[in-house]
Amino acid sequence: MDKYEQVIELAKRRGFLWNSFELYGGSRGFYDYGPLGSTLKRRIEQIWRExxxxxxxxxxxxxxxxxIEDVFVASGHVGGFSDPLCECKKCGEAFRADHLVENVMDAAGTLNAEQLTQVIKEKGITCPECGGEFNDAYxxxxxxxxxxxxxxGRQGYLRPETAQGMFVDFQRLSRFYREKLPFGAVQIGKSYRNEIAPRQGVIRLREFTQAECEIFTDPRDKSHPNFExxxxxxxxxxxxxxxxxxxSVRMTVREAVEKGVIAHEFLGYNLALTNEFLTKIGIDPARLRFRQHLKDEMAHYAIDCWDxxxxxxxxxxxxxxxxxxxxxxxxxxxxKVSKTELYVYVEYDEPKMVTRFTVKPNMGKLGPIFKGKAKAVSEALKQLxxxxxxxxxxxVTVDGExxxxxxxxxxxxxxxxxxSGEAVVPHVIEPSYGIDRIFYGVMEHAFEEAHILAMNEPVDGNIDGTAYYPTEDGNYGKTPIPADEQPSEYETRVVxxxxxxxxxxxxxxxxxxTREQLIDPAKKIEEKLREKxxxxTYDDSGTIGRRYRRNDEIGTPFAVTVDYETLQNDTVTVRRRDLMDQRRYPIEGIENMLYDLIYRDKPFESMGEPVKQ
RNA sequence: GCGUUGAUGGUCUAGUGGCUAUGACUUGGGCCUUCCAAGCCCAAAACCCGGGUUCGAAUCCCGGUCGGCGCACCA
Known part of the structure; x- marks a missing residue:
């Protein structure tokens, strides 16, 4: 079982990810987020919003x-997001039909599937792999x-990206931001692509969640105001x-921009912001890198692009x-498609005096003579x-006449x-996040199958040669331990x-x-924490050890346990997931203490008294 | 889409043309139990779907669906 299988198995079993439509046999490229998955995903999105x-x-x-269709005609998705495919009857290879006929004719890219099929038949084009005949192109x-x-009705499409919404709303957004560059807008939501063969779980879906940000910048100045x-x-x-x-190399953002590795400050800033976000939600920095698109993989219009x-x-x-x-x-x-100019009017620091040549056709005279053509005539005159x-x-020449x-x-x-200024078409800086992939990345990087000593021994090492210790920021760290000190008998703990x-x-x-005297205070604490x-969750089924492990498996960072000492002095123990150590705190104010641990990075060691194991 | 391979309780798994389909873990109820998947009792829970062959199919055959892998695709 590799890690992917282990993570997906856990995800299924514990309510993170389920195959959609399972009751009816399922459908490829669709996943449900279960109760825990849905919550985890929302929390990731919420941090993205922050x-x-x-x-x-x-x-x-x-x-x-x-x-509607116009949007995707303009974006290029109607024309460019589809490919004419053609398959060999003999060996099953699929080829781009337009590529096949490229050598025998010009402008192959303009033909539709039907025309391509005809050309392939007429010219007797066969499979370059095995020489077999082709099916009809589609x-x-x-x-x-x-x-x-x-x-x-009217032809519509499910959006293949959220970005177009921000572009289409550009004029409204520009006014909302009082026409001052740079400004940006974001959208978090579902997008749809009818992938030919989706695979790899949540990595390639037909319906997926994007978080996209479009920042409209001044093309003449791509420095970032907050670059430092x-x-x-x-x-x-x-x-x-x-x-x-x-x-790959480790390099500061400043150095990368100065050396021209990253095109400009604005991109550099956004790379660093992405880095900050991903590590914050739990992506291992050692398993994160920024890869620059190669020249031939970059869209022709893009200046620079990093994944x-x-x-x-x-x-x-x-x-x-x-x-x-x-x-x-x-x-x-x-x-172009909407026949509406989309720009921001940028005022100069000081108005400029400009000399220019202007043509003013006299419509009062042109109209009666040229009638319907008058407009075209006047346009032609302006070009002279x-x-x-x-x-x-x-x-002048109008309509060839x-x-x-x-x-x-x-x-x-x-x-x-x-x-006093000029019209500027802003350049768009676009960070575009695939939330589902990030979700899986967070799952996999959080996953650990630790091997611990059997029977009541606290974790001191696991079988692949690491031991756990608390780090200064209240998390846990790993350090290698020598092979001869590793435990030979262990049990597995999934965290x-x-x-x-x-x-x-x-x-x-x-x-x-499961005693009433312990249940009552526990329920009261549960309520207090909910109010905060x-x-x-409250859990009293099975032994305490089983419940700790259950919570380790869904990644609950802290467990509050009500014991007999609670009844004497109103204190409870709080267990930390990563190190399985405990400290004792008074019930009074515990909701604030936990809140600080969770949201304010307060160190676990800074509060309460350690519990002897 | 093509090829290949697989599909048995929630999870992992045994199994065979034939009687009530293994086992473990998990889950629920109970007993016991003073902190890391302990023990005991009880319970719930499965042969992917549709055809065919056969007296009889979860098993064999065909088709589909879903999963893995390879090819192609992934602006």
């Missing part, structure tokens, strides 16, 4: 998950299609150059966040140079005007080392024994 919405100030919006678009309204915050932060960078050598990759046991380095400078590509694309206009009879305009119908002059900020259960309240807003 980062991007609260700290960075990029407000959250919510757009429909269904989009379009495979990765977007889910749907119909809006009754009857044939992360300038000296070291990141693991796997740059284009590094990938050639096959090695945050998380190392996973079975899948290797998995892309979980993409951080790209998408330039003005998306806004221009939507401007001074020399061309300086004729008694001006010739040459027309003559007399000089009294148009005025032109060079004039000097005051210009999810979730950060207490994301753990779906934060405190377990346990009466030592902590995620708490």
């Amino acid at each position: 980062f991007y919405v609260i700290q960075e100030g990029h407000m959250e919006i919510e757009c429909p998950t269904i989009g 379009e495979f678009n990765l977007m889910f299609k749907t119909t809006i309204g009754p009857g044939t 915050r992360f300038a000296d932060k070291e990141l693991t960078l796997y740059s284009q150059e590094g990938q050639e050598k096959g090695e 945050a990759e998380i190392e996973m046991d079975r899948f290797g380095w998995v892309e979980t966040v993409g951080i790209a400078d998408r330039t003005d590509y998306d806004l221009n694309a939507h401007a 140079s001074e020399a061309e206009l300086n004729q008694t009879e001006i010739k 040459e027309v003559t305009v007399s000089s009294d119908m148009v005025e032109f002059a060079e004039e000097t005007v005051k210009v 999810m080392h979730f950060s207490s900020r994301v753990a779906p259960v934060q405190v377990a309240v346990l009466p030592l024994l 807003g902590l995620l708490v």
Whole structure:
């Protein structure tokens, strides 16, 4: 059993992840988040909001998950998100149909599947692998299609990314932020891609959760106002150059920007922010790196693009966040299709005097003569140079027809005007998170199968040669222990080392024994903790040891146990998951104490009295 | 989509053309028990779905679904 299997098995058994539609046999590419999974995911998303919405100030919006066709025509998904595929009848290999006919004709990319099939048949193109014949070509678009309204309705698509919503709302957002760059907006929600063959559990889904942030920046100034915050932060960078050598380097953000490894401050800042977020929710920094897209894999419009990759046991380095400078590509694309200019008017520090040549067609005269064509004629006139206009009879071409305009119908002059600013199409910096993959990364990095000494011995080591000790920040650390000191007899303890900020259960309240005298105070403590807003469970089934292990397995960081001493002096023990050590605290104020442990990074050792084992 | 391989309680698993389908763990109830999956009693719980062959199919055959792996795909 590899780690993936172990984690997925636990996830299924304990209510983190379930296959969707299991009752009916299931369907590939869909997963349910169970009670604990759902909570864990929400908590990850909530921390993401704290980062991007609260700290960075990029407000959250919510757009429909269904989009109308125009949106995806503009974004390129209707045309570009599908490929004509063609399969060999003999060996089953699938090929891009347009690539197959490329050598025998021009503009293969413009043909549809039907035309491609015909060309393949006519030219007798066979499988390059085995020489077999091809099936008919078919379009495979990765977007889910749907119909809006009754009857044939209007063509719609389930969104393949949340980003387009922010682009489509650009004008509204720009006004909301009082037209001052940079500004940003985020969206957390479901996106849909009809993957050909989804696999690898939650790594590739047909319905998945994205958290995307679009920051609209001034293309002329990509310095970051808050750059110093992360300038000296070291990141693991796997740059284009590094990938050639096959090695990543540790480098500060400042150094990387100065050396041109990272294109500019704005991207550098966002890489560091992503690093901060991922490590905060429990991704192991040693299994996290930033990989730069190679020149040929980068979208043609992007200036620079980095993926945050998380190392996973079975899948290797998995892309979980993409951080790209998408330039003005998306806004221009939507401007073109919607026929609406999308820009921000940026005022100069001081107005400039600009001399320019202006043409003013006299519509009062053009109208009666050219009627319906008048508009087109006037547009054509505006394109002419001074020399061309300086004729008694001006010739322009409209709809392929040459027309003559007399000089009294148009005025032109060079004039000097005051210009106080200019229209700027912002460049978009986009950090785009795949929440489901991150969720699995958190699960796997939290997972540990520790081997502990049998029977009542506290953990001192596990079989793969590590021992546990408390670190200064109140977590646990590992240190290698020599092979001859490792225990020979052990039992297995499965622990999810979730950060207490994301753990779906934060405190377990346990009466030592199933006795009424212990149950009553335990229930009262449970209620107190709930009022404080902590995620708490009460459990009195089975022996205390069994309950500790059950909670270890779902990653509950703290367990409060009511024992007989509680009845004498109103104190309880609090057990720390990672080290299985306990300290005794008064019941009075325990809710605040636990809150501080969970949310304020108070060290466990700083409170109460240790309990002798 | 192609090829390949698998599918038995919640989990892991034994098993065979034939009688009431193993076992462990888990779970629920109880007894006992003063802190790390202890013990005892009781209980609940499964042959992926649809066809076919057969007196009889969980087992053999075909198709489907789902999972693993390889190929292709992953703007």
